[in-house]
Amino acid sequence: MKPCGGGVSPAIARWFDFDFGPAISNRVVKVSYSWKQGDIAEAALKGVEPMWMVRRDSFDQFLVDKARQAGAQVQDCTEVTGIELRGAAWQVTTTQGEFAGAYLIGADGAKGPLAGWLGLGAIAVSPWGRAWR
Numbered sequence: 072m073k074p075c076g077g078g079v080s081p082a083i084a085r086w087f088d089f090d091f092g093p094a095i096s097n098r099v100v101k102v103s104y105s106w107k108q109g110d111i112a113e114a115a116l117k118g119v120e121p122m123w124m125v126r127r128d129s130f131d132q133f134l135v136d137k138a139r140q141a142g143a144q145v146q147d148c149t150e151v152t153g154i155e156l157r158g159a160a161w162q163v164t165t166t167q168g169e170f171a172g173a174y175l176i177g178a179d180g181a182k183g184p185l186a187g188w189l190g191l192g193a194i195a196v197s198p199w200g201r202a203w204r
Contacts, residue, residue: 079123079130087137094133097124144170151179154188 099122153164161175
């Protein structure tokens, strides 16, 4: 298992038409750097907000609730077995049937199959997952 650090870039806000405020636990206002846990340097971040901190359980539920409000159908405990782009819609094959939608959200984690199904080549592999090109 690879736990998420809970960092989310505020840049994502421009892609959505709702406020993420209720899902944000903390905002980064200062960073600390060190060399071998010594020689610590701290910097206050003024005029920039590089990172929101979220609790994954709350953040994920917030996103699921927003998706449902927008008309999405959420299928818990349903394995995706294949995907295919047909015209302008994604066809998703699951253990519970087929579904179609205009968007495909890859939320299967670093070790999930979606990036490979999309033909993205792994550029780095570690015990925690893969980075995709």
